[in-house]
Amino acid sequence: MLSSADLSSANLSSADLSYANLSGANLSSASLSGADLSSASLSGADLSSADLSGAKLSGADLSGAKLFCAKFFCADLSYAILSGADLGGADLSSANLSSANLSSANLSRANLSSANLSETNLSRANLSSANLSSANLSSANLSEANLSNANLKDAIYTHKTKFPENFEPTKQQMHLIAPNADLRSASLKGADLSSADLSSADLSDASLKGASLSSADLKGASLSSADLKGASLSSADLSYASLKGASLSSASLSSAFLKGASLSSADLSDADLSSAFLSLADLSSADLSYADLSSADLSYADLSLADLSDADLSGADLSYAKNLNPEQVQSAKNWDKAKYENDFRAKLGLPPEPAK
Structure with a gap:
């Protein structure tokens, strides 16, 4: 007692x-x-x-x-x-x-x-x-x-x-924290915003380093030039969001939905994009070095001048990716284990996919 x-x-x-x-x-x-x-x-x-x-x-x-x-x-x-x-x-x-x-x-x-x-x-x-x-x-x-x-x-x-x-x-x-919120240049470092509804919110230039945005609704949101280093965005909905010039190094975006998102000139080095959906996304001039892109869907994405050096492409779908060249692909790891359309496979020296 x-x-x-x-x-x-x-x-x-x-x-x-x-x-x-x-x-x-x-x-x-x-x-x-x-x-x-x-x-x-x-x-x-x-x-x-x-x-x-x-x-x-x-x-x-x-x-x-x-x-x-x-x-x-x-x-x-x-x-x-x-x-x-x-x-x-x-x-x-x-x-x-x-x-x-x-x-x-x-x-x-x-x-x-x-x-x-x-x-x-x-x-x-x-x-x-x-x-x-x-x-x-x-x-x-x-x-x-x-x-x-x-x-x-x-x-x-x-x-x-x-x-x-x-x-x-x-x-x-x-x-x-609400849809359409004006959060430009807001200081939200380390904030817990998991499952928050920030659809169409303006978070441009915001400080979100180490923040948790897992499962957040960020559809159509502006995160251009935002600092998202080390942030968690796993399973977040970022469809058609703008992340131009955003810093996402070491961020977790596993299973994130990024259909049609703009990631041009974004820093995604060492980011976890495993199983992310990036179809139709703009990744032109993005830094994807050392990123985990295993099982990610990059079909029809624009990869013009994107840096894929040492990125993990095992199981990734790069079918019909735009402005992609063999040199970019072959600078990555496990590039031969990714999915490409047959014309591009030929450019890579890979045999055609077996007929289903």
């Missing part, structure tokens, strides 16, 4: 305390980094100045807990109950608080930069002077919250986000 126990300054890092009853316990200044406290009961506990960096607290009950100046960097607090908790001055940067209940919690001066607060209940919470820069507030409830002097620069929100009366997010330099 650990409820009401005195564990102040205890070293419990990486401990398995899932489902433990620690209600009312004194854990002030304790080391709980990497600990598993998922579904634990910590209601009314004192965790002031405790280190919970990287801890698992999903579904934990921290209602009314003393958490001021505690460290929750990169902790998982999804679905946690924190109603009425005192988190003044706490470090919650990059923490996952999605679907957590923080109603009436004290978060004054707390660091919530880059935190995931999607679908989080922050109604009547005190967020005065809190740092919410680059936080994800998609579908969050901030009704009646105190946001005086809070830093919300580059935080993202959706039409379903509820703000206090008369609050104007655009004046706080926040970014609306």
Whole structure:
């Protein structure tokens, strides 16, 4: 029985305390980094100045807990109950608080930069002077919250986000994530935009380095000259999107749908385009060196002056690709394992495809 126990300054890092009853316990200044406290009961506990960096607290009950100046960097607090908790001055940067209940919690001066607060209940919470820069507030409830002097620069929100009366997010330099949104030159580095609907949005010159856009709807969007280095776009719909001059080096575009997309002069070096659909895409002057194009569909794509050196073409479909020459193809790896129409196979010195 650990409820009401005195564990102040205890070293419990990486401990398995899932489902433990620690209600009312004194854990002030304790080391709980990497600990598993998922579904634990910590209601009314004192965790002031405790280190919970990287801890698992999903579904934990921290209602009314003393958490001021505690460290929750990169902790998982999804679905946690924190109603009425005192988190003044706490470090919650990059923490996952999605679907957590923080109603009436004290978060004054707390660091919530880059935190995931999607679908989080922050109604009547005190967020005065809190740092919410680059936080994800998609579908969050901030009704009646105190946001005086809070830093919300580059935080993202959706039409379903509820703000206090008369609050104007655009004046706080926040970014609306929605179809047709104007996100030109927006700073969205590392943002979680997976499954977001950004169809026809203007993201030209935006900073999206390391962002997650997997399964996002980006049909017809403009991403020209955007920085998408290391971003995840797997299974995203980028059909007829403009990515002219975009930087996509080391990005993941596996199984992405890029039919008719414009990728002219884009940097796709070392990108993962395995099983991507690039039929009719404009890849003229694109850098595809060292890219993984295995099983990708490049039929009818324009590859004029595209750099395919050391790209993996195993299983790729290059049938009827435009402005493609044998030298380009043979600078790639596994070029002989790709699919071409018979006329081009002859130029490559390959035998005709066997008749079906």
